[in-house]
Amino acid sequence: MNMLQQLAQSSYGYTTYTTSSSSNDLDPAAAAALIVFGIITFIIAYVVSAILLGRIFKKAGVPTWMAWVPVYNSWKMLEIGGQNGFWAVLALIPIVNYVSIVFVFIAMYNIGLKLGKSGAFVVLGIFLPLVWMIWLAVDSSTWNESLGAPSKAVEHLGRSNPPATPTTTVL
Template sequence: MSDYSDSGAIVAAALLAGFLGFLFFVAYYVLSSIFLGKIFQKAGVQGQWRAWVPVYNFMVFAKLGDLSPWVPLIGAGAAVVLAPLGLGFLGSILFVVSTALAAWRVGLKLQKEAVWVVLYVLLSIVWLGINAYDKSRWNPLIPPAPWASNGFFADRTVWQGIPVQPSAVPPAPGYQPPAPGYQPPAPGYQPPAGYQPPVPPTTEPPAPRVDGDPRV
């Protein structure tokens, strides 16, 4: 009788733990989707539904971070396929690393220092919440990513409804991107403020000397 009671308690505890884990997963999914939607809105992404599609939402997040969206997809797929072999963690590592690289780039575009990516790695939900609701504005005009010319990590895809990130394309040799707030000059030359044109001479220059001139 005691063994039966103990088994029932173990089953009940397992069911409770599973139910609490399910609630945690649902809460995390809902919050992360809401936060991603706000970040997508700052970046000019069309369609809030993109933030609610599992895996695809982080593919969009990767594009905003100048990273190929296929990299996190490969990581997620490898985690599922390799799980029966006990190697699913390899795909999970690729997914986490790729989204962390994208978070670093997205953070730069939201006026965050590079060190903020540590918060994303440790508490991604907190990082997403801060960047979703703070007063930062989206600025894609930052130096290109180190992997911009790499075939595997570089983003070369164009998806309708998702703005093309100019910083994902490596600049021409010698090109320096304009500083934030740069305004191109107005058409036509405008002299600087306070400029005064030179005054013309008041006396006529002497006439050239010729041979036989009595003034010489």
């Protein structure tokens, strides 16, 4: 018998594999619902934080529309907090973002000082940043450039602080 005949007569068993649904599988409709929920949550968080950051920018003399531009809003926040804005871009790079967060915290510290808060107020910003932004955005504090590190925001430079008490001129 030659080799071709042997191969033709031999039988090889083929194993078929089947997959079955287990209790660990996620229903596609549930997965879609989770994705939609995540997107809606992200949009709400973005809008709320942009509104709050816009109010903080207004106190600092920076145009409020800048709070709505992703990454640029972080750049401006760093600048009004006395830090270089490029840390906002570097925060997008893995590993480097650990260094940039330190500069964000320093900027938050300086922003708190400029709005009349104590140095310990930054702890609230580190652990509950949304509460920190709400507090700074809605309270009646005014921006005082003489406190904290000088602002690096171009829009803010040269802005004079309003007097602490209203002045009246008697003629």
